[in-house]
Amino acid sequence: MTDMLLVAAGGAAGSVARYLLSLVPAPGPWPAMTLLMNLAGAVLIGIVAGLAPARLSPQATLLLKTGLCGGFTTFSTFSLETVTLWQQGHTGLACLYAATSVVLCVAGVLVGQAVAGSLARG
Structure with a gap:
């Protein structure tokens, strides 16, 4: 149950952050804010994956990686999985x-x- 609450809290924070960034006007038809959000999420999940498990608890990893990054953008998970395959x-x-x-x-x-x-x- 605690794990689900951690994911929910992180997901809520990530979703709200994504919504707030979507309110920033971008000139022209290029979806600059979406690209920025996807890039930021990819960088963040890279940091979290790089720090876990040596420096982050499993709970912090779950909150940040699955919750926050997942709520902010699932593109970050896709990016991490692609890089993991490549690195392997x-x-x-x-x-x-x-x-x-x-x-x-x-x-x-x-x-x-x-x-x-x-x-x-x-």
């Missing part, structure tokens, strides 16, 4: 995972929009 010598698999994730998730948005359009039409 699975370069081809890391590239395949990255490409597959991007293609399938973009396609998923398109499918979701199509489903929503069908539902809206009744």
Whole structure:
């Protein structure tokens, strides 16, 4: 139960931070704040993963990595998993995972929009 509360607290903080940053106006059509959030989340999860388990307790790791970073951006988890595969010598698999994730998730948005359009039409 404590683990779930840690994830929930971190997730709430990450989600609120993401929302607040989304309020910052960005000029033009380039989604600069989303890119900034994804980059910040990737840097943060890299720091947390680099410090755990030698310097962070399992609870702090759970709060920060799964909770805060997960609430802020799941792109950070995707990035960490890709780098982990690469660092373990699975370069081809890391590239395949990255490409597959991007293609399938973009396609998923398109499918979701199509489903929503069908539902809206009744």
